[in-house]
Amino acid sequence: MxxxxxxxxxxxxxxxxxxxxxxxxxxxxxxxxxxxxxxxxxxxxxxxxxxxxxxxxxxxxKIPAQENDEKNGDFTFIDLFAGIGGIRKGFEQAGGKCVFTSEWDEFAQKTYSNNYPSKCPINGDITKVNAEDIPDHDVLLAGFPCQPFSIAGVSKKKSLGRPTGFEDKTQGTLFFDVARIIEKKKPKVFVLENVKNLKSHDKGNTFKVIWETLTQDLKYTCSYRIIDGQSWVPQHRERIVIVGFRNKVDFSLEDMELPPKGEVKLASILHKTDGTEPRLPQDGDKYFDFENNKVLDKYTLTDNLWAYLQAYAQKHRSMGNGFGYGLVNENDIARTLSARYYKDGSEILISQGEGKNPRRLTPRECARLMGYPDDYVIPVSDTRAYKQFGNSVVVPLFHAVAEFIKPLLMEEIENENHNTERIYAEKRIAI
Known part of the structure; x- marks a missing residue:
């Protein structure tokens, strides 16, 4: 017995x-x-x-890391394809502690390190990172780039780690690096982010391979949802969010309650010209003329650029196309901020009234449009800042995702700790 x-x-x-x-x-x-x-x-x-x-x-x-985590955060996470730390910001606000970061762009690294000072270095190219060197963690976060997948010649699914398994289907794509880290480290949860068009990319093949890899090869319980950042910020910005649990967890992102869309207007993120604009030490007078209570003139479009954008829009209207600039005021919702905003700012132009050319958003306004708090440091040039915020995520959206999954995550952490204690107890009894 x-x-x-x-x-x-x-x-x-x-x-x-x-x-x-x-x-x-x-x-x-x-x-x-x-x-x-x-x-x-x-x-x-x-x-x-x-x-x-x-x-x-x-x-x-595994236990020492878990005990250390309890002192520093409710749960641990790693931040892959970190950009300037938008997803990280949301998960830190929910009580998480970041234990590893990977981002290859040196300018994004500069912004990231200014806002998340740490003794841990930012790891560069994820393709050169050995999964065994990544610390254990509860949650894996990744806003991975969207790339085409080749599934030609793959007629039968194979188990993980074999030459013709999921590695063969996704080799050469950065999603593979996310998959190999999940396979090796087995986080309790992963949260992936991408553009809305991931679903239709490459005639649906891309998402098909991703979904099969996550649910069949890696055997995670997954749910996805396309969420518009307009529920939190005055910007129409749809992104796909994929969440997976290592164990069988009964959840659906469709059950996540979202604030009503469109209630937050641009007035909430624009510089105040009534004397109430906060003077931020890290910004100084880079964006705003505090003496005259106005946005610096350099953000107003030149006559030539404004004339060009109007002519361009008129040309496409005459052809029946919808291309053109997006002129908005403080009571509106903006189009999606893109990484090309630095070129002419045409997708979001702020009206300055009759007889005056519109202006671009300042980098600080872009930060606010993405949900970053005003203490977020912008240490790079305007061009780099526009690119970085255009490539970033809506911070409060991911704070909401973190809060939605946190009760389930904490239950998984508690169950794992309980099972570990029970196993130790049973072993002592058996011996």
Whole structure:
């Protein structure tokens, strides 16, 4: 009877370890074949008693990090394709602690490091980062670029890690780097962000491969939703958000309640010209003339540029096209801010009244339009700032996503800690 109980305890240990490590890593650690691990799990072969100590050691290596996390945050996360830290900002606001960052662009790194000073360096090219060197974490965040996927020649799904498995289908795309890190580190949750058109990209093949990789190969319980940032900021900005849980969790992003769209107007983010504009130490007078209570003249379009944009819009209207500038006032909602905004600002032009050319948004207004707080530092040139905010995310949208998944995440963390304590207790009793 004691032997049966002890064997059951080992299997419980093994099942716990499979949630923390890949089968390949477990097999390497225990110096057995992967097929042996599977036979232990299905009960066809019983593991030797000494295996229990090795499994406990594998679990214990995770515990110090967990204890440290409890002191510094409710949960830990890593920030991949971090940009200037918009998704990170939302998850920190929900009580998370970032333990690893990867971003390749040196100018984005400059903005990121100014706003998130840390002893941990920002890792560059994610394709050169070894997944084993990434700290353990509860949540993986990634706003990965959208690239085409080739699925030619893939006729049968294979298991993870084999030459013709998901690696073969996604090789050469940056999504593969997200997938390999998920496969290796097995975070409790991942949150991925991309443009709305990811769903239709490459005639739907891109999303098909992503979804199959996440749900079938990596076996995460997933949900996705296209969400408009207009619920939080005065900007029409639709993005697809994909969330996956490592365990079977009953959830749907469709159940996430969103604030009404369109209630927040541009007046909330524009510089105040009535003497109430806050003087930000990090901005100084880069964007605003405090003596005369007005936005600096350099943001007003020149006569030549304004004439060109009007002529361009008229030309396309005559052809039946909808191309043209987006002229708005403080009571409006803006179009989507893009990374090309630095070129002419045409998608969002602020009206300055009759007889005066419209103006661009200032970088500080762009930061506000994306939901960044005013203490966010903008250490780069206007051109770089426009690109960075145009490529960023709506911060309060991801704060809302973080708050939506947090109760489920904390339950997963509590269950894992409880299971670890139970396994230790059972092992002591069995011995």
């Amino acid at each position: 004691e032997e049966v109980f002890f064997q059951s305890s080992i299997i419980d240990l093994l099942e716990q370890v499979t949630k923390l490590y890949s089968i390949s890593d477990i097999a390497t650690e225990l110096q057995v074949n992967q097929s042996t691990i599977h036979r232990w799990l299905n009960g066809s072969v019983q593991p030797k008693s000494f295996i229990a100590d090795r499994l406990v050691n594998m679990i214990s290596r």
